[in-house]
Amino acid sequence: MSVEHYENFPVASILIPAALRPAIHAVYAFARSADDIADEGDLHPALRLEKLQAYRTALGKIQQQPTNPGDFGSQALNSVFIPLGKIIQQYHLPLCAFQDLLTAFESDVHFAPFPNRKALLEYCRFSANPVGRLMLHIYQAATEENIVLSNHICTALQLINFWQDVALDLKKNRVYLPQDSLQQHHINVQNQSTQKITPEWIGLMQEQIEFTRTMMLAGAPLTKNLRGRLAWEMRMIIQGGLRILEKIENVHYDVFNQRPVLHKPDWAIISWRALTHS
Structure with a gap:
């Protein structure tokens, strides 16, 4: 389901086993924050795309250094990608899925x-x-x-x-x-x-x-x-x-x-x- 659907289906947080919730939260934080970059506030489209490109760069760093990607360059990026990097490695999550989401958010900028x-x-x-x-x-x-x-x-x-x-x-x-x-x-x-x-x-x-x-x-x-x-x-x-x-x-x-x-x-x-x- 897309990130918007969590509003409609709050049962997810109840039914998800406690051990898996950090992974779900990390994925959600990525999708929610990237969606906000594309849609929220009064940012110029060029700045929105620049910020989304920073997300792509962070994913690339995780791909190149999966065991220890290190610092991602800002507190905002670290808060999203440090836990996400750990989850990607732990569950062998496909990076292409995150890249696909970014493609959708980028298309939203120039709808x-x-x-x-x-x-x-x-x-x-x-x-x-x-x-x-x-x-x-x-x-x-x-x-x-x-x-x-x-x-x-x-x-x-x-x-x-x-x-x-x-x-x-x-x-x-x-x-x-x-x-x-x-x-x-x-x-x-x-x-x-x-x-x-x-x-x-x-x-x-x-x-x-x-x-x-x-x-x-x-x-x-x-x-x-x-x-x-x-x-x-x-x-x-x-x-x-x-x-x-x-x-x-x-x-x-x-x-x-x-x-x-x-x-x-x-x-x-x-x-x-x-x-x-x-």
């Missing part, structure tokens, strides 16, 4: 709308899928089949985040809905946000929800390949994502005025479904 779903899914390949791959490595479950299934789940989670955050992203001048789909349904998202929900908008969102749900379910067999807490956590994550899709449907796709989020009653439903669905 461009996605012409079609293929382009959007390619973005998810960098922004979301690496996190799932890293989690599988930490749990020593990174088989080829598991990675493929994890990619389905992570991409679905990223898309769910986009669909529930249409209004928030518009404030950042970002539209993650594929441009060809918008054109096909004759929709201008900026205008749509100030008007009543139209049949065209409903048709567009129904397509996105259906595709996303199908992708999530395509990854669901991953739970059968996992054991213990990780299997339970994955069932919770899948059901949590599906529940948010339901909540988008329940507000008749009006994500402009009612951002669908998970509340206590939803977690009871999610837990029951995770228990009863294989």
Whole structure:
């Protein structure tokens, strides 16, 4: 799952075995801090890219000196990469996964709308899928089949985040809905946000929800390949994502005025479904 999804799935911190939490925290700190560089504050784009390049340089230092990379040049970098370096070595984490995340964050600096779903899914390949791959490595479950299934789940989670955050992203001048789909349904998202929900908008969102749900379910067999807490956590994550899709449907796709989020009653439903669905 991409870093944004920790807001939706706080069960992770409860279900993760205590021994693995430092590793999860180190990965999260990397992703969260890099994402903040790309998105937060009023930094000039050139400075954002410079700071992200410093992250690439730090990863390169870990690759060249895996057992003792030493100082990374600043307190901010040390706080992220000293613990990360230890975790990368301990769990043999693939550096390419971290590089892929940086590619996504760099593309966020100069955001461009996605012409079609293929382009959007390619973005998810960098922004979301690496996190799932890293989690599988930490749990020593990174088989080829598991990675493929994890990619389905992570991409679905990223898309769910986009669909529930249409209004928030518009404030950042970002539209993650594929441009060809918008054109096909004759929709201008900026205008749509100030008007009543139209049949065209409903048709567009129904397509996105259906595709996303199908992708999530395509990854669901991953739970059968996992054991213990990780299997339970994955069932919770899948059901949590599906529940948010339901909540988008329940507000008749009006994500402009009612951002669908998970509340206590939803977690009871999610837990029951995770228990009863294989």
